[in-house]
Amino acid sequence: MPTADDIYIHCDELDNIPPICKKNWEFEISLLATKLKPNAKVLQVGCMDGTRIIALLNTRPDLDITGLDIEQSMVDSCNANLEKVGKKATVILGDITKPVPVSDFDYVICLNNTLGYIPDQEASLKNMKNLGEKVIISVFGEGFDDEISKSYFTSIGLTVQSIDGDMFVMDDFVNVLRYSKDVVDNWDGKITYTPLGYFCEIG
Numbered sequence: 001m002p003t004a005d006d007i008y009i010h011c012d013e014l015d016n017i018p019p020i021c022k023k024n025w026e027f028e029i030s031l032l033a034t035k036l037k038p039n040a041k042v043l044q045v046g047c048m049d050g051t052r053i054i055a056l057l058n059t060r061p062d063l064d065i066t067g068l069d070i071e072q073s074m075v076d077s078c079n080a081n082l083e084k085v086g087k088k089a090t091v092i093l094g095d096i097t098k099p100v101p102v103s104d105f106d107y108v109i110c111l112n113n114t115l116g117y118i119p120d121q122e123a124s125l126k127n128m129k130n131l132g133e134k135v136i137i138s139v140f141g142e143g144f145d146d147e148i149s150k151s152y153f154t155s156i157g158l159t160v161q162s163i164d165g166d167m168f169v170m171d172d173f174v175n176v177l178r179y180s181k182d183v184v185d186n187w188d189g190k191i192t193y194t195p196l197g198y199f200c201e202i203g
């Protein structure tokens with residue numbers, strides 16, 4: 001069974017994933033760069049090895065970013081990568097479905113369909129709203145169709161066993177959701193369309 005390290009690390013390897021997925025990733029960065037207010041305090045849920053934090057700090061060095069990840073190995077590589085490039089951010093170990101020892105962010109961001117990998121959607125949304133004034137969630141929608149999804153998941157080392165509506169049932173890994181517009185509408189935020197789905201600003 002692949003470990004989290006085997007899989008997640010590939011999500012931000014932009015030259016390895018299908019071009020439309022790379023485009024989506026970059027689109028998220030350019031939207032965030034324009035949307036986040038100056039000197040904002042930002043929590044990224046699922047910061048992985050810090051690739052996204054570093055990309056954000058490259059375009060918005062004023063941001064005060066904290067990364068949160070459930071995997072100790074990701075926290076360690078995030079810290080190592082930040083140090084390697086001389087960028088500063090706080091990185092903490094935690095599970096967004098449970099209480100985490102931080103608060104009072106201007107924004108909580110959860111990108112690249114990270115929410116789709118977390119089984120307890122309700123607890124994740126509730127905690128994100130408690131942690132920040134605004135919550136920004138970017139997810140894959142109907143545009144992440146069966147063909148694109150299969151090539152994306154293959155590129156990050158996952159095998160899709162079957163597709164059950166909006167649920168990708170994986171061989172030996174957590175199942176992954178994509179989101180219909182109806183589900184995102186229910187979050188009651190401002191929606192911007194991305195190449196693969198929805199960027200939703202809540203609060």
Ligand SMILES: C[S@@+](CC[C@H](N)C(=O)[O-])C[C@H]1O[C@@H](n2cnc3c(N)ncnc32)[C@H](O)[C@@H]1O
Nearest residue numbers: 008011046047048052069070071095096111112
């Ligand atoms: C799809 S990757 C993140 C994508 C990438 N960092 C980006 O911004 O494009 C998902 C990350 O979320 C983390 N993660 C999964 N479940 C989590 C949870 N319940 N709480 C916090 N982090 C979680 C994983 O360990 C992984 O590093």
